[in-house]
Amino acid sequence: MxxxxxxxxxxxxxxxxxxxxxxxxxRLGKDKAMxxxxxxxxxxxxxxxxxxxxxxxxIKYEIFSDVKPNPTVSNVKNGVDAFKKAEAxxxxxxxxxxxxxxxxxxxxxxxxxxxxxIVSLEGCAPTKEKSVPIIALPTTAGTAAExxxxxxxxxxxxxxxMVCVDPNDIPAVxxxxxxxxxxxxxxxxAATGMDALTHAIEGYITKGAWEMSDMFEIExxxxxxxxxxxAVEEPSxxxxxNGMAVAQYIAxxxxxxxGLGLVHGMAHPLGSLFDIPHGVANAILLPSVMRFNxxxxxxxxxxxxxxxxxxxxxxxxxEASIAACDAVTALAVKVGIxxxxxxxxxxxxxIPRLAEQALSDVCTPGNPREVTLSEIVNIxxxxx
Numbered sequence: 051m052x053x054x055x056x057x058x059x060x061x062x063x064x065x066x067x068x069x070x071x072x073x074x075x076x077r078l079g080k081d082k083a084m085x086x087x088x089x090x091x092x093x094x095x096x097x098x099x100x101x102x103x104x105x106x107x108x109i110k111y112e113i114f115s116d117v118k119p120n121p122t123v124s125n126v127k128n129g130v131d132a133f134k135k136a137e138a139x140x141x142x143x144x145x146x147x148x149x150x151x152x153x154x155x156x157x158x159x160x161x162x163x164x165x166x167x168i169v170s171l172e173g174c175a176p177t178k179e180k181s182v183p184i185i186a187l188p189t190t191a192g193t194a195a196e197x198x199x200x201x202x203x204x205x206x207x208x209x210x211x212m213v214c215v216d217p218n219d220i221p222a223v224x225x226x227x228x229x230x231x232x233x234x235x236x237x238x239x240a241a242t243g244m245d246a247l248t249h250a251i252e253g254y255i256t257k258g259a260w261e262m263s264d265m266f267e268i269e270x271x272x273x274x275x276x277x278x279x280x281a282v283e284e285p286s287x288x289x290x291x292n293g294m295a296v297a298q299y300i301a302x303x304x305x306x307x308x309g310l311g312l313v314h315g316m317a318h319p320l321g322s323l324f325d326i327p328h329g330v331a332n333a334i335l336l337p338s339v340m341r342f343n344x345x346x347x348x349x350x351x352x353x354x355x356x357x358x359x360x361x362x363x364x365x366x367x368x369e370a371s372i373a374a375c376d377a378v379t380a381l382a383v384k385v386g387i388x389x390x391x392x393x394x395x396x397x398x399x400x401i402p403r404l405a406e407q408a409l410s411d412v413c414t415p416g417n418p419r420e421v422t423l424s425e426i427v428n429i430x431x432x433x434x
Contacts, residue, residue, distance in 0.1 A: 053260050055307050056217050058197055058224045063296060065288060067227040068100055068187060071142070072107035074223045078183045080139030082110040086129060086153040087144040088117040094233055096189055100144050112136040117145065117152045120211070120321050120328070122204045123168040126155035133160055133182070140183040143221070144230075146242065147193030147328065150186050151201035154219040157181030162218075169205050172212035173412055179218065186221040189230045191281070191294035192242025192329050194249060194302020196224040204322050211318040213412040220306075226299050228292040236282055239294075240385035241329030243278040246298035247378070248313050248332040250274065251340065251354060253305030255347050256416040266304035271357040273297035275381060282385045312421055313339045315414030316429065319407035326394050333387040334394075337379040338433050342425070344371050346418040351375070391434050401430045 060077070062070045075083065083104070091097045092115055104111055114132040116125055133141070133156055143153035155168060161179040165171050186196035195201065199220050203212050234242070247270075253259065254267035277293035284290060316339070317331035344351060351371035352362050358377040362370040388394060396404075405426040408414060414421065 053262070055262060056199055056220060057303060058220060059222050061197070061224040061226065061299070063226045063299075065227065065229045065292060067225050068103055068230065070225060071100065071103050071185065072109060074185050074225065075109055075140065078140055078222060080183065082136070082138045083140050083142045084133050084136045084138040085111050085113045085142045085144060086117065086156065087113065087115050087149050089115050091145055091189060096230055096233060097144050099230060100142065100187060111142065112138065117149050119148050120204050120325055121148050121152045121155070122206050124206065125152050126159065126168050126203060129156040130159050130166070140185065143184055143186045144189065146188065146190035147195040147202070150188065150193070150195035150221070151203065153184050153186070154181060154195075154201040155203055155214070157184050158216060158219050168203060169212065171203070171214045171216070174215050177216055177218045181219050184221040185223040185225065187225045187227060187230060188295070190234060190238065190242040191231055191291070191298045192245035194246065194298050194306070196221055196226065197299055197302045198306035200306060202318070209322055210407060211322040213318065215412070224299070226295050228288070228295040231291055231295060232286060234285070236285065237386065239282050239285065240278070240387055241327055241333060243274060243281065243294055243385065244333035244336070244382060244387055245329035246294070246301050247271065247274045247278070247381070248336050249298070249305045249310070250301040251336065251378070252310040252313055253301060253308055254354065255343065255350050255418050256305070256309045256311050257418060258308035258416060260308065263304035263308045266300050268353055268357050270297045270301035270304075271354055273300070275358040275377070278381065279384055309416035310413040311339070311417035312342070312414055315411035315417070316404070316408040316426065318411050318413070319404045320396070322407070323403065324394070324396065324400070330387065330394070333382050334389070334391060334433055335429070337375055337382065338429050340375045340378060342429060343417065343419045344375065347371065389433070391430065396434065398431070398434060401427055401434070404430055
């Protein structure tokens with residue numbers, strides 16, 4: 051079997067790493083950028099932490115902030131038009147997965163105009179040209195969009211999240227600066243952190259997992275279990291913030307190359323149909339889907355338990371696996387994640403439509419256990 055691993059050309063880490071931005075721009079040989087961000091990051095001054103660096107270096111830029119929390123086809127099309135009008139040479143994406151995913155869509159279409167309808171990018175689109183160079187600066191510790199070959203865009207007409215997988219979209223440079231995450235509210239810190247944990251666990255048990263991806267995912271699980279509760283309770287704790295920033299990147303390095311599973315398959319329609327934040331959807335689903343998969347993962351769940359601080363000495367594989375599931379539930383409760391979909395306005399009448407989309411989602415086939423429509427319905431009902 052041949053395994054592939056694709057990573058950024060260059061990545062920078064640590065508090066204040068954004069100071070490397072002028073060097074990164076210079077290395078790419080471009081003299082004007084389009085910044086892709088969202089209105090909230092402009093309002094609260096986070097985007098300015100990046101633009102101040104550009105101003106000091108005399109680097110020209112224009113800002114595009116038409117980005118929704120769950121980005122749409124229209125957002126990407128508007129961004130393509132804005133990039134052309136700006137006559138920029140690269141994109142600087144400042145934000146969470148929404149901004150970085152929008153930037154990826156823009157960068158791909160500018161260089162591959164035959165995909166200008168955007169919807170044709172769903173799945174593994176056969177693009178020929180690499181994206182416009184992207185420098186990605188994440189402001190959340192969750193999606194790892196700065197290091198993945200994936201992006202997610204909503205098709206408004208079908209009310210469906212399109213998962214796009216394309217080696218040509220990976221940002222050329224990732225700058226993981228935890229100082230950009232200090233103002234993240236408690237609830238978003240929790241949700242994005244559980245999103246990162248979901249990436250690590252699903253990437254560890256997915257059908258495509260292998261020794262190299264396992265190595266990264268287990269370390270990410272260990273770090274998230276250690277640092278997420280502290281980051282939630284002590285937002286200005288520099289060590290915890292930086293730990294989460296690095297952990298989510300580590301998880302992204304691996305899952306980007308091996309795939310995900312049913313948690314993401316079931317989370318995507320919750321976002322596209324009901325606009326539920328992706329991290330919250332993943333966090334609610336993760337413990338139940340882990341229990342569904344347990345019989346296929348008795349060889350791996352004990353390692354998850356140990357990475358989360360559980361002493362599995364004397365436990366059987368099944369006992370240690372149950373402990374892993376319980377540890378994930380306990381962490382979600384500790385950081386304040388809702389327990390039930392009904393708390394988010396979902397009703398039993400919504401489940402059939404959710405299940406249909408989940409079954410056909412591009413992430414679902416990566417699940418270690420085969421799943422049927424009725425089983426997906428039952429999982430949704432368990433957490434209703």
